[in-house]
């Protein structure tokens with residue numbers, strides 16, 4: 001999937017060749033065999049737990065996108081491969097009126113997103129980065145990538161999507177960062193909400 005975002009550096013960002021590996025806490029040891037993704041909360045039907053095999057059965061896409069950290073570093077043209085979030089959401093769709101999600105990862109990291117951003121056309125559950133299976137420190141086996149949002153909206157080692165009627169603040173949103181986090185609108189801090 002070709003890029004659709006402009007190939008300009010977003011306002012306030014500085015270009016680096018490769019975004020350093022950045023996350024809070026330790027790198028968990030996960031394997032595809034034990035990885036699962038739970039879809040819970042305000043679902044239209046039953047909750048769903050997806051295995052690696054379930055994920056592999058879905059259509060795959062490749063996209064070229066930039067990575068933007070809210071701390072102002074950007075690196076361009078990262079090649080991500082995986083499954084578009086909309087395919088996964090179709091397996092366990094949200095109930096009417098559930099406009100928010102909390103996406104959680106191993107070791108307590110979480111990110112709050114608008115449902116519309118989670119299911120935006122280029123939102124991907126990535127299993128590969130620049131042609132290689134996702135390294136553990138980059139979020140392997142599976143991480144969320146939403147190219148138009150700051151990196152904190154993309155949990156590595158993603159394990160749960162919870163649909164919500166009202167927003168619940170995740171790890172960085174509780175620490176003063178923006179509930180939406182659009183890089184082109186420069187939505188960095190909670191005082192801008």
Ligand SMILES: Nc1nc2c(c(=O)[nH]1)N[C@H]1C(S)=C(S)[C@@H](COP(=O)(O)O)O[C@H]1N2
Nearest residue numbers: 021022023024069105109151152154155156
């Ligand atoms: N589980 C988890 N995912 C995370 C984080 C984290 O601390 N824990 N940090 C986020 C932040 S702030 C950024 S900028 C990106 C960094 O991704 P990278 O290590 O591939 O550069 O991961 C995001 N995903």
Ligand SMILES: [Mo]
Nearest residue numbers: 069070151152
């Ligand atoms: Mo970040």
